[in-house]
Amino acid sequence: MAFEPPQRLVRALGESVPDADDWVDKLPDTAGQAVALRELTVERVQVPGGRSSLVVLVRRPDGTPAVLKLVPPRSRPESERAALAHWDGRGAVQLLEPFVTEGVLLLERLHPDVSVRSLPEAKALLEAAGTLRRLWVEPPDDHVFETVAERTGRQADAMRSAPAEVAALVRAALDGRESLLAAPPEERLLHGTFRQSKVLSGTRAPWLAVGPDPVVGECAFDLARLVRDRVEDLIATPSGAATTRRRVKRLAESLEVDQERLRGWTLFRAVESGVRALRVGRPRDAELLLEFAGWL
Numbered sequence: 001m002a003f004e005p006p007q008r009l010v011r012a013l014g015e016s017v018p019d020a021d022d023w024v025d026k027l028p029d030t031a032g033q034a035v036a037l038r039e040l041t042v043e044r045v046q047v048p049g050g051r052s053s054l055v056v057l058v059r060r061p062d063g064t065p066a067v068l069k070l071v072p073p074r075s076r077p078e079s080e081r082a083a084l085a086h087w088d089g090r091g092a093v094q095l096l097e098p099f100v101t102e103g104v105l106l107l108e109r110l111h112p113d114v115s116v117r118s119l120p121e122a123k124a125l126l127e128a129a130g131t132l133r134r135l136w137v138e139p140p141d142d143h144v145f146e147t148v149a150e151r152t153g154r155q156a157d158a159m160r161s162a163p164a165e166v167a168a169l170v171r172a173a174l175d176g177r178e179s180l181l182a183a184p185p186e187e188r189l190l191h192g193t194f195r196q197s198k199v200l201s202g203t204r205a206p207w208l209a210v211g212p213d214p215v216v217g218e219c220a221f222d223l224a225r226l227v228r229d230r231v232e233d234l235i236a237t238p239s240g241a242a243t244t245r246r247r248v249k250r251l252a253e254s255l256e257v258d259q260e261r262l263r264g265w266t267l268f269r270a271v272e273s274g275v276r277a278l279r280v281g282r283p284r285d286a287e288l289l290l291e292f293a294g295w296l
């Protein structure tokens with residue numbers, strides 16, 4: 001079978017990953033070797049798939065359905081592996097193999113076309129928040145996960161070169177980050193990129209998280225990405241700003257997170273994403289994200 005990467009993946013990697021072309025060019029051979037090593041039967045490549053990995057639906061030698069995931073080094077696959085191993089299926093997809101092939105993960109098969117995002121908005125937020133709460137556990141004592149301070153430090157450096165027209169928002173986001181990091185609450189292992197589309201329907205549990213980019217830090221940082229889910233719908237409604245503020249309050253209360261810290265991290269993450277969208281030539285996405293940030 002030809003393991004052609006979906007165009008969505010090729011475009012996204014081209015925007016964000018240096019030397020992505022080399023990894024993509026080698027992908028058919030890498031996937032073929034991973035399949036042969038595990039004696040897997042390939043069903044199909046998941047399309048449109050994600051923006052940072054190739055996902056292949058397979059069956060193991062005993063017929064059990066599974067997912068083979070191939071991830072470029074820049075997307076920290078070994079960090080994902082370590083987090084999934086630590087969660088051990090509690091709130092997240094199960095890692096199926098004990099041995100390691102760099103950049104290759106064999107995972108429990110969920111229902112790839114059924115995410116929490118398919119639910120009505122209020123129900124989707126409730127189910128997503130409940131799943132996220134299960135992931136917030138103490139990190140291993142000897143962990144090597146990136147911290148929120150480290151990750152946002154790299155992001156802050158890139159934000160400082162943003163165009164002048166967004167300078168006020170960038171300054172507010174950067175000042176807010178400094179204040180938040182000055183007195184952080186208890187640290188937990190976080191998903192890192194959590195949103196409704198990262199919560200899939202499963203057989204072992206109704207909903208399980210996939211695709212972490214794990215980080216260690218305060219829970220409000222993780223929850224902040226969920227606040228802006230369906231941002232295009234929020235922007236399209238006259239009550240979008242008020243709805244956003246109510247969402248911050250409701251999520252903070254339901255997950256026992258400080259509301260002002262959640263607002264601060266939501267602002268930082270929205271501005272960072274908006275500036276990055278400008279940098280890679282996605283002006284429409286940038287416009288949505290920065291308008292959303294202005295409501296906070």
